Amino acid sequence: MTTLPQSTEKKLGLVIDLDTCVGCHACVISCKEWNTSNYGAPLSDMDAYGAEPVGTFLNRVHTFEVKQENKPAQVTHFPKSCLHCEDAPCVTVCPTGASYKRVEDGIVLVNESDCIGCGLCAWSCPYGAREMDAAEGVMKKCTLCVDRIYNENIPEEDRVPSCVRTCPAGARHFGDFADPESNVSILTAAREGFDLMPEQGTKPVNKYLPPRPKTDVEQIDILGPLLARQPEETGGFLGWLDRTLEKL
């Protein structure tokens, strides 16, 4: 059924810390690896070793530059995957009911055996979170690693989305936004987490934490401490040596 639930029991999602992300793309690769070999159709690559390789990814890292006039530029790495919106337009446009939002945890999923591959859900998503798999002809998207987070066959510390588990910088956090005491709720409140394109009215669940504004730091002359160095009075043998050498 492609109507959206009135509310969901949990609101599982991610917090992505733009201040911490180093842009290593490890989340991109681990996402591709996990999701190509587990739930649903594999994430295919076309012309993988040819001149124009193209492939399906559920998570991609963009890099942006922010610049204020007369200030140094600041670079921000920007991982982007499905935001599991509360008011997800991709769900209601689906003509077959393949696209749905789960009542129990708010995860937006695609039932691939019902998907006709019309691509309308990808059009409706302002964030580019959905990609049609060229080999399979069905729509692929982030599942929040639904086959990991409830999986009792893997160690407990692995029961988080693959991108979160792999991030070497700790820039990605997974949790329940419906619980005000959860790690993600506390982080979002403490660091003033924000929504992407709020004007689209999609009410994303995933939140982004802002990078610290480095452009406001006063200009530091890195040679300053060296140039301004005052001769130090040193006693003892070294002091005598210093004075003697100075006289030569």
Place this chain on the structure above:
Amino acid sequence: MHPAISVIIFTALSGLGFGMMVFLGLGMLDVSGWVAFIFVAIAYALAGGGLLSSLFHLGHPERFLKAFTQWRSSWLSREGVLSMAAMGVFGIYALLWIFMDNRIEWLGYIAAFLSVLTIFSTSMIYAQMKSVPRWHTPMTSVMYLMYGLAGGALLTSQVVLAGWLMLALAIVQITTWVLGDGAFAKTGSDTGTATGLGFLGKVRLLEKPHTGTNYLMSEMIHVIGRKHIMKLRIIGLGLGSLIPAVLLLALPASHLIALVVILVHMVGLFVQRWLFFAEAEHVVGLYYGQR
């Protein structure tokens, strides 16, 4: 947006076909027997051919029956259901008309009404897309309905009516372009809101996530041919509505002129539909430094 040929054919031909069903259902065109059959067959060929073409756009066309299930929420599903209902009701009306020479007025009105609803639901597939600001306006529906009605009137030999509808269509088309040109800016979306980094300064893409292209870029970011947009608009407007209007209203009606006008209008219609997709910018382009 990528102007896929299957979708251009789908919207253009099915609009004409259902436009014909509107006027035939309203009892216009005083013919019967074989002549009626030919008009009905053309209407079905256009509507059905258009719908069939849309199947080629699908990754799994064999599952198309599932698309009739979500009419409560999805405009695409509604379009499917309504088109079948319109063609079904019109079919009964047409059979009685052709073989019994009995045009049942109320049945025709229902068929006409369902045909209008079908064209409207086609337009809503696009007009509902908030992510494509140029489409997200009631003008999209007005435009689709006007193309369907003007083309339908033309194909059912309503010469004078078609002429005036073509003139109205030209005005609607120009208005849609003028309003559409400012639509993206009006949303307030830019790279700053897309990344949420606008508070830090001016945001620009430094590096794409990958060196090549991807599905999103080839589907939503169509920049080829944009430089010829003004020329194509003039061609689309001229052939699609203005020249047909002049020919229909100024010249004496004849089969030859009608045929010429139909051909001219259809070329214009295809140009306009190509532009409808090629001109439309998706907000996801903001993440790629392109629109």
